[in-house]
Amino acid sequence: xxxxxxxxxxxxxxxxDFIDIIISRTQRQTPxxxxxxxxxxxxxxxxxxxxxxxxxxxxxxxxxxxxxxxxALGQINTARNLIxxxxxxxxxxxxxxDLLCRCKSLKVAALGRMCTIRQHMARLPSIDPNxxxxxxxxxxxxxxxxxxxxxxxxxxxxxxxAFTTKYQVIDTPGILDRPFEDRNIIEMCSITALAHLRxxxxxxxxxxxxxxxxxxxxxxxxxSIKSLFMNKPLIIVCNKTDLQPLDGISEADRKxxxxxxxxxxxxxxxxxxxxxxxxxxxxxxxxxxxCERLLNQRVELxxxxxxxNDCLNRFRVALPKPRDQKERPACIPQAVLETKAxxxxxxxxxxxxxxxxxENGGAxxxxxxxxxxxxxxxxxxKEDIMPEILDGHNVYDFIDPDILLRLEELEHEEDLSPExxxxxxxxxxxxxxxxxxxxxxxxxxxxxxxxxRKFDTDRKFTTERMGxxxxxxxxxxxxxxxxxxxxxxxxxxxxxxxxxxxxxxxxMDIDDNQASKKLRLRSTSRSRSRSRxxxxxxxxxxxxxxxxxxxxxxxxxxxxxxxxxxxRRGEADRVIPTLKPKHLFSGKRSIGKTQxx
Amino acid sequence: MISDIVNVIFCLGNCxxxxxxxxxxxxxxxxCSSTVYxxxxxxxxxxxxxxxxxxxxxxxxxxFCRSKCHKNFKMKRNPRKVKWTKAYSxxxxxxxxxxxxxxxxxxxxxxxRYDRNLAENTLKAIKKIDKIRSDRASDHIKNRLKTGxxxxxxxxxxxxxxxxxxxxxxxxxxxxxxxxxPKIKVNVSQAQTEENQPMEE
Numbered sequence: 001x002x003x004x005x006x007x008x009x010x011x012x013x014x015x016x017d018f019i020d021i022i023i024s025r026t027q028r029q030t031p032x033x034x035x036x037x038x039x040x041x042x043x044x045x046x047x048x049x050x051x052x053x054x055x056x057x058x059x060x061x062x063x064x065x066x067x068x069x070x071x072a073l074g075q076i077n078t079a080r081n082l083i084x085x086x087x088x089x090x091x092x093x094x095x096x097x098d099l100l101c102r103c104k105s106l107k108v109a110a111l112g113r114m115c116t117i118r119q120h121m122a123r124l125p126s127i128d129p130n131x132x133x134x135x136x137x138x139x140x141x142x143x144x145x146x147x148x149x150x151x152x153x154x155x156x157x158x159x160x161x162a163f164t165t166k167y168q169v170i171d172t173p174g175i176l177d178r179p180f181e182d183r184n185i186i187e188m189c190s191i192t193a194l195a196h197l198r199x200x201x202x203x204x205x206x207x208x209x210x211x212x213x214x215x216x217x218x219x220x221x222x223x224s225i226k227s228l229f230m231n232k233p234l235i236i237v238c239n240k241t242d243l244q245p246l247d248g249i250s251e252a253d254r255k256x257x258x259x260x261x262x263x264x265x266x267x268x269x270x271x272x273x274x275x276x277x278x279x280x281x282x283x284x285x286x287x288x289x290x291c292e293r294l295l296n297q298r299v300e301l302x303x304x305x306x307x308x309n310d311c312l313n314r315f316r317v318a319l320p321k322p323r324d325q326k327e328r329p330a331c332i333p334q335a336v337l338e339t340k341a342x343x344x345x346x347x348x349x350x351x352x353x354x355x356x357x358x359e360n361g362g363a364x365x366x367x368x369x370x371x372x373x374x375x376x377x378x379x380x381x382k383e384d385i386m387p388e389i390l391d392g393h394n395v396y397d398f399i400d401p402d403i404l405l406r407l408e409e410l411e412h413e414e415d416l417s418p419e420x421x422x423x424x425x426x427x428x429x430x431x432x433x434x435x436x437x438x439x440x441x442x443x444x445x446x447x448x449x450x451x452x453r454k455f456d457t458d459r460k461f462t463t464e465r466m467g468x469x470x471x472x473x474x475x476x477x478x479x480x481x482x483x484x485x486x487x488x489x490x491x492x493x494x495x496x497x498x499x500x501x502x503x504x505x506x507x508m509d510i511d512d513n514q515a516s517k518k519l520r521l522r523s524t525s526r527s528r529s530r531s532r533x534x535x536x537x538x539x540x541x542x543x544x545x546x547x548x549x550x551x552x553x554x555x556x557x558x559x560x561x562x563x564x565x566x567x568r569r570g571e572a573d574r575v576i577p578t579l580k581p582k583h584l585f586s587g588k589r590s591i592g593k594t595q596x597x
Numbered sequence: 598m599i600s601d602i603v604n605v606i607f608c609l610g611n612c613x614x615x616x617x618x619x620x621x622x623x624x625x626x627x628x629c630s631s632t633v634y635x636x637x638x639x640x641x642x643x644x645x646x647x648x649x650x651x652x653x654x655x656x657x658x659x660x661f662c663r664s665k666c667h668k669n670f671k672m673k674r675n676p677r678k679v680k681w682t683k684a685y686s687x688x689x690x691x692x693x694x695x696x697x698x699x700x701x702x703x704x705x706x707x708x709x710r711y712d713r714n715l716a717e718n719t720l721k722a723i724k725k726i727d728k729i730r731s732d733r734a735s736d737h738i739k740n741r742l743k744t745g746x747x748x749x750x751x752x753x754x755x756x757x758x759x760x761x762x763x764x765x766x767x768x769x770x771x772x773x774x775x776x777x778x779p780k781i782k783v784n785v786s787q788a789q790t791e792e793n794q795p796m797e798e
Contacts, residue, residue, distance in 0.1 A: 374711075375710075376710065376711055376712075377710075377712060378713065380713075381711060381712075381713045384711065384713055384716070386711065386716050387720070388620065388621050388622070389621060389623055390720060390723050390724075391723065391724070391727060392623065392632050393623070393702060393723055393727070394622055394623050394702075394704075395716075395719060395720065395723065396620075396622075396705065396708075397702045397703055397704055397705065398701055398702060398719050398722065398723050398726075399705065399709055399715065399716075399719050400701070400719075401709075401715065403701070403715075403718060403719055403722050404718050404722065406700075406701065407722045407725060407726065410697060410698065410726070410729060411725070411729070413697065414729060
């Protein structure tokens with residue numbers, strides 16, 4: 001029953017932990033609601049219960065100084081009140097917070113104020129009687145504090161500190177460094193209370209004697225304190241072995257040390273360990289040994305207690321009965337062993353940043369490369385220096401994944417560049433030429449014969465011409481030229497070719513020469529009379545008036561039209577260019593016989 | 598923004614602050630809108646101080662490029678009414694206010710993962726955008742001033758017509774009808790040119 005009480009008492013958190021607890025709680029809730037204290041009322045209640053029991057009351061008094069405790073609890077209460085007041089203020093302010101960041105900063109401010117309140121108060125004691133403890137004792141200057149520093153990595157002040165692996169380390173300056181003779185009763189009480197703690201004891205011994213006390217003095221201290229450490233795992237730690245190795249001490253001293261070690265029949269092995277806080281070897285070993293011993297002790301204790309028997313009854317370890325004397329060890333596949341070994345090797349080999357620093361000249365000389373572990377699409381970019389300022393602008397303000405696209409759009413808004421204007425001029429020129437051509441064609445289309453291009457009488461459609469036109473458009477003509485040539489050579493029978501694949505340029509070409517030639521052929525005189533419109537009646541023509549002339553011209557044209565279209569030179573032209581055109585005399589019929597075509 | 602602040606110097610309730618930024622940034626002067634380069638100028642932080650406790654709430658940061666702007670600010674002048682500031686010129690439409698080139702420059706609070714190609718493109722783009730923007734701005738001003746020019750020319754012509762009688766006699770105007778100053782005719786006698794009279798001492 002008493003046991004239960006003890007366990008129920010939650011540890012009154014340390015000032016710092018207090019804050020951490022509150023902050024972590026507030027982080028989880030959004031919008032933030034500031035929580036009040038930490039079930040203070042519960043603590044008080046259990047505290048009251050405990051005090052009523054005299055034995056525990058005394059213990060508590062000794063351990064914590066119950067007035068102090070009371071005071072601390074009272075202070076927590078006032079803290080709680082103050083905190084609630086602050087909370088109210090800040091909640092009011094939160095109403096005016098328009099941005100989340102402002103609310104957050106308000107919250108931070110609120111917590112800050114609470115922390116300052118907290119700091120103004122006395123620190124609460126925080127020895128938890130239930131967790132595993134390590135008691136460090138020995139003369140001053142022996143190296144207790146430096147040991148504490150090494151394992152807790154914290155500055156040692158006066159009070160004990162909890163450290164990470166659920167162990168408490170209790171340093172005892174001023175308490176356990178003097179023999180009991182010259183102590184007053186209060187001190188004695190506190191010392192005996194410490195004895196109640198379930199702790200491992202680390203007794204520090206200065207081998208080199210540099211603390212100012214000889215080994216014999218230290219041994220004497222040990223003997224006097226010994227009574228406290230009944231039933232506690234004891235470890236004797238010889239410190240400062242860098243100054244004086246254990247083997248080098250004198251015979252008498254060694255005997256004393258052995259006495260200390262072997263002197264307790266109650267403990268299994270008085271373990272003797274050596275270490276040096278300066279060179280740091282052995283420190284971890286000591287810590288591990290102490291932890292182990294403590295753990296073992298607790299396990300034993302648990303085993304011995306009645307409760308465990310109840311548990312033990314409930315389970316049973318079943319082992320297969322050995323059939324014969326053959327050994328059957330556990331079968332671990334080779335792959336697993338290999339990976340395990342590799343992992344172990346890796347762990348050992350892994351280089352930390354600190355090692356790297358030490359290699360390259362230490363803290364002031366080497367500066368760690370922070371860019372090493374950047375995650376980029378391309379690892380070559382890790383050392384890139386990006387300019388932050390360009391021409392009076394912040395470059396980071398312009399960064400945009402589709403900046404190029406938007407820039408293009410922007411440029412489209414602008415005027416055309418000179419090159420573009422050139423191109424535009426060219427386009428317009430060519431277009432006007434096309435229109436001209438078309439008009440000419442149209443005007444003479446009715447009466448001009450449509451001679452297919454393969455009858456290239458002027459020998460105009462050459463590969464050179466094609467090459468020139470293609471290259472002016474920006475293409476490489478060699479391929480086309482080669483193909484044309486090969487094709488032309490391939491055909492033996494006729495020289496008609498598919499030369500003009502992809503040669504759109506040809507159609508666009510100026511047929512000036514041809515047209516003008518035709519015009520020349522048709523027109524007979526080049527006198528000034530041609531400048532007059534053809535429908536005008538010129539004296540000496542034999543026609544009555546312009547209207548009649550127009551009619552006449554029309555008639556003449558009409559009669560000539562059909563002949564021109566069939567490329568006949570005149571009325572009497574009855575020539576047949578090909579008597580047996582291939583396209584009419586070859587091929588299968590879709591319906592009917594092909595006996596005669 | 599808040600995490601950039603390192604040192605705070607209290608001075609009579611105002612905070613004049615040395616802003617030590619993790620990353621360099623060009624700021625705009627709050628008064629005249631010119632760029633404040635790192636190491637220049639003064640920044641004023643408007644804070645809300647909670648009574649009795651050393652807690653601050655940052656409300657606004659004002660940057661000033663030089664003491665002129667800073668002093669004007671302390672005199673509580675409104676930059677929109679002070680002729681030489683950009684705020685005034687933008688408000689009174691002397692400068693280009695809305696343009697698509699302004700969209701490119703925007704303070705982004707979310708950092709982007711580094712990409713070399715993107716960085717390259719951005720740097721090239723900044724130059725082009727700058728050029729386009731400045732061209733457009735000067736065009737804007739030119740257009741704005743064009744009407745004035747036209748008007749002045751018209752006035753000049755009118756004045757010329759009306760006032761020509763002040764410098765040119767009506768007779769001369771009848772002879773030579775252009776609106777120019779009359780040509781002064783000087784008779785040079787032949788006799789003078791032929792004789793080479795010795796100079797009198």
